[in-house]
Amino acid sequence: xxxxxxxxxxxxxxxxxxxxxxxxxxxxxxxxxxxxxxxxxxxxxxxxxxxxxxxxxxxxxxxxxxxxxxxxxxxxxxxxxxxxxxxxxxxxxxxxxxxxxxxxxxxxxxxxx
Amino acid sequence: xxxxxxxxxxxxxxxxxxxxxxxxxxxxxxxxxxxxxxxxxxxxxxxxxxxxxxxxxxxxxxxxxxxxxxxxxxxxxxxxxxxxxxxxxxxxxxxxxxxxxxxxxxxxxxx
Numbered sequence: 001x002x003x004x005x006x007x008x009x010x011x012x013x014x015x016x017x018x019x020x021x022x023x024x025x026x027x028x029x030x031x032x033x034x035x036x037x038x039x040x041x042x043x044x045x046x047x048x049x050x051x052x053x054x055x056x057x058x059x060x061x062x063x064x065x066x067x068x069x070x071x072x073x074x075x076x077x078x079x080x081x082x083x084x085x086x087x088x089x090x091x092x093x094x095x096x097x098x099x100x101x102x103x104x105x106x107x108x109x110x111x112x113x
Numbered sequence: 114x115x116x117x118x119x120x121x122x123x124x125x126x127x128x129x130x131x132x133x134x135x136x137x138x139x140x141x142x143x144x145x146x147x148x149x150x151x152x153x154x155x156x157x158x159x160x161x162x163x164x165x166x167x168x169x170x171x172x173x174x175x176x177x178x179x180x181x182x183x184x185x186x187x188x189x190x191x192x193x194x195x196x197x198x199x200x201x202x203x204x205x206x207x208x209x210x211x212x213x214x215x216x217x218x219x220x221x222x223x224x
Contacts, residue, residue: 009153035212045203045215091155093213099144099163100171101205101213105155 004094006104013082014112020067021077021107023092029053032096034068034075039089039106048090051075082111115140119204119216126223132191134219136204142214144207145187147171147179149200150218156203162187194223 003026013019025034036048051059051066059066067076079086092104120135138145144163148156148171158171160179168179176198180188187206191198199222205213 006155037213043201043218045205045213047212047214050212093156099207100158100161100169101146101207102158102172103148103156105153 004092004102004104006092006107008107009105010108010110012110012112013079015084016081018078018080019082019109021079021090021092021109022074023076023104024072024074025092025094026073027094027096029096032094034066035093035095035101036064036066036075036077037091037093037103038086039091040085041088045091049077079109084111084113087111115142115206115214117204117206117214117216119202119219121219122217124219124221126191126194126221128195128223130191130194130223132194132221132223134189134191134202134204134221136187136189136206136216137185138187138206138214139185140206140208140214141184142206142208143184144213145181146205146207146213147177147187147189148203148205149173149198150203151200159189194221196223199223 032053034051038046049061089106095101117138146161147159162168162181178190202219204216207213
């Protein structure tokens, strides 16, 4: 079975600084997709960024980028120039052949002013 | 905008009751999912469906069943609710190019 591991239950970052949230995954499939979602205190799940296993370039979306290291099975989310509104839970997720989507336990990010 | 609607925001049920959680999406997505979210455990996949009448067990299917008779609707059924099923339940849908869209969640309390 696939497994997604987020080893940082909580992270703190100073406003305007960059922060990296870690995620490792375990699968024997060659084709898979990796996602990050943000969940603010309101509870909604907000899609941030996607990386396909065959994508050669690291995905970027505005202030979000992925550090995708396929051989190490890791896909770390980098948030540049942190803002107070970035304080939230962040979840890493993976899909496989049937498009089943599984999530990690999440990292709570707190941005300090 | 894609809309995924869960029938209730908050629900309180008694132990042993049969509970139905409904989820409807309006974008003709093939895939639909049910998760439960508990602090420290993230989102755990209960069941998912990749087509009408097709379903697959996720990681924690025990005590749950699902129904997908129409493409837009995916129901989660708790056959006999127990207190350890008190949780936040999230429904999601996605097209073939994967990116899940989530409902607002149902906070279920079983007393």
